Amino acid sequence: MAKVLMKGNEAIGEAAIRAGCLNYFAYPITPQSEVAEYLAKRMPEVGGVFLQGESEVAVGYMIFGAAGCGERVMTTSSSPGISLMSEALSYIAAAQCPAVFVNIMRGGPGLGGILPSQGDYFQAVKGGGHGDYHLLVFAPDGVQEAVEMTMNAFTLAEKYRGPVMILGDGMIGQMMEPVEFPDNLKSEPSNKDAWATSGMDKRKSDKRNLVRSLFLDPTELNANNLALKAKYVQMKKEEILYEGYNTDLDYKVLIVSYGTMSRVCKTSIDMMKEEGIEVGLLRPRTLFPFPEEAIFKAATRESCKAVISIEMSMGQMVEDVERCVRGQRKVDFYGECGGDIPTPEKIIEVVKGLL
Amino acid sequence: MQTEIKFAGFGGQGILLSAKLLAYAAMKQGFFVAWVPSYGPEMRGGTAYCTVVIGDKRIGSPIIKNPTHLVAMNRPSLEKFANDVKPGGVIMINSSLIPTRSNRTDIIELIVPANDAAIKVGSVKCANIIALSAFAAKAKVVDMEVLRHCVMDEFSAKPKIIPLNMKAFDEGVDIANKS
Numbered sequence: 291m292a293k294v295l296m297k298g299n300e301a302i303g304e305a306a307i308r309a310g311c312l313n314y315f316a317y318p319i320t321p322q323s324e325v326a327e328y329l330a331k332r333m334p335e336v337g338g339v340f341l342q343g344e345s346e347v348a349v350g351y352m353i354f355g356a357a358g359c360g361e362r363v364m365t366t367s368s369s370p371g372i373s374l375m376s377e378a379l380s381y382i383a384a385a386q387c388p389a390v391f392v393n394i395m396r397g398g399p400g401l402g403g404i405l406p407s408q409g410d411y412f413q414a415v416k417g418g419g420h421g422d423y424h425l426l427v428f429a430p431d432g433v434q435e436a437v438e439m440t441m442n443a444f445t446l447a448e449k450y451r452g453p454v455m456i457l458g459d460g461m462i463g464q465m466m467e468p469v470e471f472p473d474n475l476k477s478e479p480s481n482k483d484a485w486a487t488s489g490m491d492k493r494k495s496d497k498r499n500l501v502r503s504l505f506l507d508p509t510e511l512n513a514n515n516l517a518l519k520a521k522y523v524q525m526k527k528e529e530i531l532y533e534g535y536n537t538d539l540d541y542k543v544l545i546v547s548y549g550t551m552s553r554v555c556k557t558s559i560d561m562m563k564e565e566g567i568e569v570g571l572l573r574p575r576t577l578f579p580f581p582e583e584a585i586f587k588a589a590t591r592e593s594c595k596a597v598i599s600i601e602m603s604m605g606q607m608v609e610d611v612e613r614c615v616r617g618q619r620k621v622d623f624y625g626e627c628g629g630d631i632p633t634p635e636k637i638i639e640v641v642k643g644l645l
Numbered sequence: 646m647q648t649e650i651k652f653a654g655f656g657g658q659g660i661l662l663s664a665k666l667l668a669y670a671a672m673k674q675g676f677f678v679a680w681v682p683s684y685g686p687e688m689r690g691g692t693a694y695c696t697v698v699i700g701d702k703r704i705g706s707p708i709i710k711n712p713t714h715l716v717a718m719n720r721p722s723l724e725k726f727a728n729d730v731k732p733g734g735v736i737m738i739n740s741s742l743i744p745t746r747s748n749r750t751d752i753i754e755l756i757v758p759a760n761d762a763a764i765k766v767g768s769v770k771c772a773n774i775i776a777l778s779a780f781a782a783k784a785k786v787v788d789m790e791v792l793r794h795c796v797m798d799e800f801s802a803k804p805k806i807i808p809l810n811m812k813a814f815d816e817g818v819d820i821a822n823k824s
Contacts, residue, residue, distance in 0.1 A: 295669050295680070321684060404684070432679075465707055466665065466680035468672045550707065557705035631708045 293468040298433045298458065299324035299366075301469050302392055303332060305440035306364045308471050311390070312338035313363040315352040317345060317371060320404040321460035322394035325366040346371040350378025357387035358501035360486025362444055362477070366392035368460075369410050370401055372418065379453055380419025384503035384514065388447035388480070390440070391425070392456040394463040397629050405629025406460035406550060411606035414457045415578045422515050424522050425455040426529060427577040429548040433467035435575070441475035446529065448480040450521045457577060459602065461550040461631065522579075531575035532584050535559060540593035541570035543644050544619075546585060546611045547600040548574050550631060555600055558637035569641055570594070577607070585614040589621075596644040598622040602631060646701050648786055649709045653694035653726055654718025654739070659773030663716070664695040666777060666799060670792040671699040679704045692721060699786060716780050717743065718759070718773070735784040739776060755783045757820050763813060771813035778817030789818065 296304070303325045306314065314333055316326045326342065333340040343349035349365050353375075356363040367375060372393045382389055395410045397403035414427045426446055430436040436458055443454040483493045487501050505511035535552075536559050537544075547555045552573040559569045572588045574581050589597045597619045599608035608623040615621050624640045626632050652664040661682055668680040679698045696712060698704050715730045716737045717723035723736075723743050730736055732751040741760030757779045763772035774796060781792055796814055800807045 293672060295665070295672050295678070460684070461681070461707060464682055464684045466668060467704075468678060553704070554706040554708055560705065633708055633710050634706050635710065 293470050295466050296433060296469050297324055297464065297466050298436050298462040299394065299464070300328040301433050301437050302366065302440050302456070303328035305437040305471065306390070306444075307332055307336055307338070308476060309362070309441040309444040310477050311362045311364050311444060312336065313356045313361050314338065314365065315341045315343055315349045315356070315363070316365050316367065317343050317349050319368045319371045321396055321406070321463050322366050322368050322392070324463070325392070346374035347377070350375035353389050353391075354378050354382050354385070354387065357382060357389040358385065358487050360480070360482030360488045362388075362480075364390040364392065366394065368394050368396045369398045369407070372410065372413065376413070376418035378419075379425070380421050380423060381503045382453050383419070383423035383425070383518065384421065385501045386451040386485070386517070387453075387501060388444075388451050389453045390443045390447055390456070391453055392440070392458065395457065395459045397627055403629050404460065406602060406631060407627050407629065408459055408549060408551060408602040409604075409606070409627055410457065411577065411601070411603060414455055415580070415610070423518055424525075424578050425453050426450065426525055426579070427455045427457050429457050429575060429577050430462060431549055431552050431573065432462065433465060433469050436462055437469055437471060438475060441472070441477075444477045445475075448477065450525065451485065452518075452521060457549070459550050526579040529576060530579045530581050530584075532581035533573045533575060534584075534588065535571040535573065536563070536568065537570040537572065537588055539568050539570070541568040541591070542593060542595050543569045543641050544588050544591075544594050544597045545569060545571045545600055545641070546574070546597065546607070547571060548577065548607065551600055551602050554632060554634055555637055557634040558641065561634060562638055562641065567642070567645070580610055580614070582614045585611060586616065586618070589615045590618050594619065596620055596622060598624060598641065598644060600632070600637060600640075601625040603627050647704070648699045648714070649712040650697045650699075650714045650716065650784070650786065651694060651709070651712040651726055651729075652697070652716045652718070653692070653722030656691045656693040658693070658718045659770070660693045660718060661695050662799070663773045663777040664697045666792065666795050667781065667787060668697045668699070670787040670795045671697070673791050673795065674788060676700060677702060677704050679707050681707045681709075694722065694726075714780070714784050714786070716776055718776060719743065720745065723747065735780065737776060737780040737783070739772070741772070753783070755779065755821065755824055757817070762816050762820060766813050766816050767809045771810055774810050774813040775817035775820070778814040779821040782818045782821035783824070
């Protein structure tokens with residue numbers, strides 16, 4: 291298929307349709323409202339459903355309902371909206387239902403601002419909702435990757451029977467880039483008959499399926515938590531994605547950065563290369579599972595003297611980077627938030643300060 | 646090799662569309678492109694600006710402090726961004742709305758009375774197309790025939806206004822060639 295020029299938000303909407311998602315429920319919020327605008331038009335064309343909920347709390351449970359019925363379902367929102375959905379996220383994880391959540395992050399906390407941010411790393415990776423659960427979290431760095439990750443998210447949500455999150459930022463949502471929709475990322479129909487409350491007539495089964503998150507018997511609850519844990523262990527084995535940039539050379543500094551921020555870092559790395567300074571970048575493409583071993587290896591390369599996590603936040607992923615480096619190198623941090631994305635020139639100044 | 650073009654003006658002047666058409670043309674020619682809007686809480690009458698990045702390899706930072714060229718559709722835009730343009734770049738000034746100049750000698754100034762020319766062509770609404778084609782003809786960032794086709798494609802759902810926009814496109818090129 292030929293390349294088309296699309297906004298990240300619209301491309302995410304189209305990617306969901308191409309992946310076979312016929313249910314999209316949402317509540318508008320900048321900077322991701324174009325997803326709803328796009329799918330409000332597109333869903334009826336493909337026989338799907340777009341419903342605007344009365345709030346993000348309601349949307350969260352609409353997602354839970356559709357997912358529990360075995361329907362392929364997605365919602366998109368931005369930071370404050372994701373907070374409101376977080377209770378449902380915990381329930382969906384506990385009940386082991388596949389669903390795709392997209393967070394096009396804006397500045398926070400509170401209502402914050404509408405410009406790009408990466409302030410929801412902790413929320414996406416460490417929880418958001420209550421209880422022992424994780425989301426599989428993808429971090430795209432542009433429109434093409436947002437499309438591929440969204441399409442793949444449906445497959446993985448069904449593989450692990452749980453919620454998957456695309457963690458983008460306002461820049462990725464608002465920016466237009468050329469994009470191709472790969473045919474090979476269409477999801478296969480899921481084996482939902484074994485668990486979905488799709489109706490016993492429809493699936494011609496004698497087995498009653500039950501979707502629930504309440505387990506009053508401690509043994510039963512423990513078993514459910516162990517089942518969830520087993521999935522997270524499997525994700526750590528099978529789903530870690532990352533990219534190395536300039537990491538085959540003897541770099542003095544290793545930057546760890548993701549999403550839009552990592553692209554600014556790449557430009558800084560190219561500019562420093564012209565001055566004869568080699569800097570490497572390790573870009574996690576999944577934030578959970580996190581590329582722990584890859585970061586340890588890249589950080590402990592003999593030439594590497596310092597590691598720095600660069601984020602559009604006040605310092606969140608840096609805690610995981612420190613954990614991965616295991617005290618073998620000093621781990622620094624640089625970040626800005628509020629909407630102004632650090633420029634390549636600023637990153638160069640910061641990195642040179644480490645040399 | 647990377648070229649960055651900043652389009653700036655009032656909300657409602659068609660800044661985002663002009664920029665999109667340029668990005669679209671560059672994409673059709675096989676370049677990597679990114680169209681990066683400033684999406685602040687702006688509305689009609691507020692300021693709007695947008696940067697198009699065109700490169701022969703994957704675009705890194707979408708955040709551009711110093712663009713190669715500037716298309717200024719109103720006075721605040723010229724005042725705000727004229728000094729950011731890299732030496733040797735083109736600064737297009739919409740002289741219908743901007744009585745001042747860039748006060749720079751290290752850039753190429755292109756004076757285009759975009760609104761007046763648009764009214765002459767048939768509608769002030771196509772001032773953005775005149776600015777786009779005049780700028781593109783001067784700065785030579787994309788093939789003009791490809792760009793012309795992109796403008797035509799953009800209005801394919803409203804065939805009635807294609808002739809007006811084609812006339813505007815040619816007028817812009819004419820102004821650039823005569824300058």
